[in-house]
Structures are given as C-alpha cells and as structure tokens.
Amino acid sequence: MQRAARAFVASHHEVDDATVYGITELADELGISPRAIRFYEDKGLLKPRRINGGRAYARRDKVRLMLIQRGKDMGLSLAEIKHVLDLYGDKGEGEVKQLEFIIGRLDDAMAMLEARRDSIALTLVEMKLIRAAFAKELKSKPRA
Template sequence: MVDAAARERLLTVTELAAELGVTPRAVRFYEDKGLIDPARVGLTRVYGPRERARMLLILRGKRLGFSLAEIGRFLDLYAVDPRHLEQKRALLAGVRKRIAELEGMRVSLDRTLEELHAIAAQAEGEIAREA
C-alpha cells in the first residue's frame, strides 16, 4: 500500500511504473496518446498526483475493457465540468454499454460451452463403447 506522502511527491517514469505495476514503456505509451501530461524537470519527466490518478483511471478503464478513445473522453470531461456530472453521465453510458457487451458475450460463451460439453460427452460415449 502506498502512503499519502508517496502519493503527493513527484515520481519519475520508472517510479510511477513500478508503483502501478506497469512498465515505463506503458506509461510513455499513455503519454504519447495524450492521456497523461507529465511535467518536466530538465529532461526528466515527473509525474505528480494528477498524472498518477489519471494513470489509475486509465488502467482501471483498460481492465474493464474500455478503449483508449473512451477512456480519453472520460478523462477530458473531468477537466471540463467541475461537478463532473457530464463525466459521470458518459461513464454511466459507457458502463451500461460494456455490461450489455459482456452479457452478450456470456450468452455466446454459454452456448459454445454447452455445445463443447455435448461433443465431449458424445466422444466419451463412443470411446467407451469401442473400448
């Protein structure tokens, strides 16, 4: 667990990556995509609490199956609306859409599993009869 002082300090790309369990390359990738915008101290990128929080949201969004474009829209809305109502509405719509997609995938997966179990049972029966 990261303490409050660690969350407030500036981190290098390597430190941020290690803290979040990703590679420095992944952090740079999200920077290249415009999802995070670290400050610079000389030639060194430094990541403060805002960029750390954005990275946490990006990683959570990816884990939940949102595209980078969708995540980018959620992050952009956060900066526009101080009460975050538009962000919450967009997030709700995105979450509902993702739930529908996953439920559709579950139905398809259940059908496929049923068919595979039937094929396995049939093959087992034929093998038992011939053995």
C-alpha cells in the same frame, strides 16, 4: 475503478500534496513500464511537468495512470479513456458528463457480456444433447 475514481477526484482537491515522482519510480509503483508512461504521454493522456529536462509526475498524474489502467481493464480504447479523462475537466466541472459516459459504456459492455453468456449457455446445452446422443449410441455398439 471506484478507488481510482475517488483518488482522481481527491487529487483535484488536494492542492497541498507536493509529492513528485520520477518516471521510473512511478512505473515501479504502478507495475507498468516507463515506456508505457511515455506512450500515454505521447497520446495526450498525461502532461507531466519538466524539471531539469526530466519528467516530474504529480499525484494527479499517478491517479490518471491508475484510471488509464482501469479503463483498459474495462475494455475502453485509449481514445475513450482520453475522452473520459477530458470530460472531467481541470476542477471536476465535467464529472456528471464523465459519469454518464462511463455508465453508458458499462451498460453496453454488460449487455455484450450477457449476450455472450446466453450464447455460451445455449452452446453448452447443445453440446450436452449431442454428447448424450453419442453416449447412447456408444452403449448400443458391441465392444471389441
């Protein structure tokens, strides 16, 4: 996430980077399908330029796609991902709000995972006790 976030910030400051990607090239580079890119565009997460009727993606679009993928990996919904991207603004003016939102979401996710871990640990203890009781009972049974 840090690499994608730093690239996102850098993409707002590098005005001289004129790299343009076609949808297939961008999809191949990021390991996603062109259909997924069009889906994200339909959901308002991307706004590529149009050149001769085709989509033209800038470095900023590529980085947004990287952040979308990272957000999905973190378990964010597309609406939450859009919210995070929109918080940033055009020139980074919402970076503090964006970071606060992400930190809050990460805190929630970590608390959920820790609760799940505690539940799993308790279940493992119970299973070990049950297994030990059954193993003891099995030893007391005559073998056929």
